[in-house]
Structure formats: C-alpha cells, structure tokens
Amino acid sequence: MAAPLAPDERDAAVAGLIGWAVSADGKAIARTFKFGDFVEAFGFMAKVALAAEKIDHHPDWSNSYNRVEISLTSHDAGGVTRRDIDLAGTIDRLAGA
C-alpha cells in the first residue's frame, strides 16, 4: 500500500493536472466535467470505468445529465497517492482535455 503524498508533493502533482483541485480536508482531488448531453457524459464514464477497473483503482463519482463530478482518493492509504494522480491524468486524456 502506498503512503499518501506529502502536502507539497500532492499540491505540485495536482498543479501538473488540468482543472483538478484538492478537497477541503486534503484527502482527495476532484474535478467536474461538463459534456453536451447525457450520452457524451455516460460515454466518458464508461471509458473511465474501464480504465479504473484495469488498474483496480476506482473513482467516487456522480452524474446528473451532462455533468460528471469525480473525486479520487486512496481509501486504504487515507489520502491522495501517486495512483490518484496517475488516474486523474488518465481521466483528463479520456476527456480529451
């Protein structure tokens, strides 16, 4: 099990992503995505689901029509690890941004 990133490592890693922010408690990173409609939003979610299952690291997320909110944390480590940063980068590529 990986240890959580130190706050400065975490913040530097998040600064290298697009549109992600550290949660108020510092234990997760989150980003909201907006699409043209539900089909586009759920199509994106399907891609993220396959990528997440492949690495056995899953998002906490919600969807309302064209909007997808994603929160990433490493529950076992109790904070943000390199796995969350890597998955966020993958998600950004899947979103095409």
Next chain:
Amino acid sequence: MAAPLAPDERDAAVAGLIGWAVSADGKAIARTFKFGDFVEAFGFMAKVALAAEKIDHHPDWSNSYNRVEISLTSHDAGGVTRRDIDLAGTIDRLAGA
C-alpha cells in the same frame, strides 16, 4: 410536461416499489443499490443509462466501488412524476430485485 404527483399518490406509488424512499423535501425518490464489486455496479449503471436515454429521463446518481445511489426527480415539473415511478420500476427490474 407532467405535473408532480400529489403527496398521497406519490407515497402510494412509492409503496409499490422495492426499497425506494421519498426524499426529505418530497421532491425526489431515492434508492441505494449494493453489488459484489465495481464491475457489477457499473454493469448495472450501463443498463440503467441505456434505459434512461431511451425514455429521455435521466437519474441523478453516484457510485463508489460496489455502491450506487440513485435519485429520481422530474426537474421540469419540480417534483416526482409518473415518469420517475416508471423509471424506478425499470431500474428495480434491471437490478434483478
């Protein structure tokens, strides 16, 4: 646009479903589903997504690993309509319960 169901109609309709409850504000119905793992949970979500798109009525929902929380409301009507009850019944069938 359908009008929201009257509270007594709404409550009677929800009583005919499995495990759904009316939200505190009376404007939505919600149910939580638990599955064996993420693959089962997202497989269920994919089925619900296709059914929702077909009738152009979409859930507000969240997922964390094997858990899916679904809330249904008719945003345009400002409350629970027959469409929500019908979609809830469809979702129950898709969940196999």
